[in-house]
Amino acid sequence: MAKHRDELPSKIAIDMTPMIDVVFQLITFFMLTLKTVISEGDFDIRMPLGASAGAAPEDPIPPVRVKMTAGPSGERTSMTMNGQPVGDFDDLRRRVIDLVGTGPGSNADKTEVELDCDPALKYENVIRAVTAVSGMVQPDGTVVELIKKIKFAPPKKR
Amino acid sequence: MARKKSSGPEQTDIDMTPMIDVTFQLITFFVFTLNFSEAVTDDRIQLPMSQLAKPAEGPATNPITLQLMTNGKVIYAGEPVALQDIGGYLENEKRVMISASKEPSSATVIVRADGRSNTGDVQDLIKVCQEKGFERFVLRAEYDESR
Numbered sequence: 001m002a003k004h005r006d007e008l009p010s011k012i013a014i015d016m017t018p019m020i021d022v023v024f025q026l027i028t029f030f031m032l033t034l035k036t037v038i039s040e041g042d043f044d045i046r047m048p049l050g051a052s053a054g055a056a057p058e059d060p061i062p063p064v065r066v067k068m069t070a071g072p073s074g075e076r077t078s079m080t081m082n083g084q085p086v087g088d089f090d091d092l093r094r095r096v097i098d099l100v101g102t103g104p105g106s107n108a109d110k111t112e113v114e115l116d117c118d119p120a121l122k123y124e125n126v127i128r129a130v131t132a133v134s135g136m137v138q139p140d141g142t143v144v145e146l147i148k149k150i151k152f153a154p155p156k157k158r
Numbered sequence: 159m160a161r162k163k164s165s166g167p168e169q170t171d172i173d174m175t176p177m178i179d180v181t182f183q184l185i186t187f188f189v190f191t192l193n194f195s196e197a198v199t200d201d202r203i204q205l206p207m208s209q210l211a212k213p214a215e216g217p218a219t220n221p222i223t224l225q226l227m228t229n230g231k232v233i234y235a236g237e238p239v240a241l242q243d244i245g246g247y248l249e250n251e252k253r254v255m256i257s258a259s260k261e262p263s264s265a266t267v268i269v270r271a272d273g274r275s276n277t278g279d280v281q282d283l284i285k286v287c288q289e290k291g292f293e294r295f296v297l298r299a300e301y302d303e304s305r
Contacts, residue, residue: 016174023181030188035199041211042218042268042296047284074276119278123226123271124206126280127299131208143210155281 043130046112046151063112064099064147066092066129070121079129089132096133096146108146116153198223198270200233206273207302218266218296222251224287226271230279241282248290262291270298 064082071077079086086092100107113133117126135145203225224244225233232244239247252262267287271280284295 016178020174020178020181023178023185027181027184027188030185030192034188034191035193039211039213039301040205040298041208041301042214042298043208043211045295045297047288047293047295070277074274117277117281119276119281121277122273123275123277123280124273126277127206127208127273127297130297131210131299135210137209143212152281152284155278155285 043127043134043150044148045130046149061107061111063114063151064096064133065114065116065153066133067116068118068121068125068129070118070125072120074120074122076121076125089128092129093132093136093146097136100146102144102146109148111147112149112151113147114151114153119155198225198268200225200236200270202227202233203270203272204274205270205298205300207304208299209302211299211301213301214296218268220255220260220265221268222248222265222292223268223270224283226269226275226279226283228272228274230275232283241279241286244283245286245290248287248292252290252292263293265292266294266296267292268296268298 065080066086067080068076069078079088079092081092081095084095086095096113100111102108115126115129130150133147134150135143137143227233227238230241231238232241233239234244234247251265255262255265267284269280269283271283280297287295
């Protein structure tokens with residue numbers, strides 16, 4: 001072994017160029033495939049065909065009807081819950097909590113919400129209404145779940 | 159230029175070690191942030207915001223993503239399709255599912271509708287899906303961290 005070592009040159013120059021080429025290509029690939037993840041979430045809605053004719057017989061509580069009307073540019077002009085006028089989405093949430101209650105003994109699991117919206121209404125209002133009826137975020141960040149069964153009323157003729 | 163070159167040393171040894179260190183750190187960062195999820199997103203859609211839009215625990219079963227733009231067109235497989243034509247594409251989806259011996263009712267239709275689109279269009283889209291036998295729908299929203 002010692003004899004071998006003596007024969008070698010004092011410093012071996014490794015050509016780094018190919019490795020750096022590959023490494024930069026890798027970096028470029030990863031940078032271009034980088035996707036910024038926006039946290040998105042889903043709301044389940046119950047829309048089996050044929051169920052729109054009426055509530056299923058196993059539902060003991062009639063559905064909560066939330067009706068929203070729209071102005072000419074799609075803005076929300078009025079909102080009612082079971083025929084009672086509702087001011088805003090926080091008011092809607094309060095009324096839902098009054099109706100079904102929270103914690104043990106809550107009727108939230110057995111209650112269904114039916115959304116009846118004007119066709120021209122901007123869709124973000126629907127999501128805000130769904131958010132209001134499906135739960136609330138407490139100041140400490142925990143979520144109190146309310147009604148999970150949500151469906152749309154049959155679409156109106158336009 | 160020629161004078162400068164001739165006056166310099168014959169070979170300059172640049173120490174590559176710090177650059178390679180940094181480069182490997184960058185690679186490690188990008189490898190760890192690599193996102194393998196097949197989530198369909200599109201810049202043409204501005205999702206409505208919701209505080210309760212928490213990411214789902216698991217991937218949806220047999221997902222079909224339909225994205226509704228403000229002009230009433232549906233982005234299906236990256237291409238804008240008119241709402242009245244989406245039925246044909248869904249029929250194909252249904253046929254593919256049945257040939258793979260899966261029920262269309264087991265598919266989850268993910269509705270990514272723009273917050274400024276009309277509710278009527280969303281309802282029409284859902285109705286078309288229902289007519290093709292799809293029953294499970296989720297409305298997608300962006301998580302609102304502001305409150």
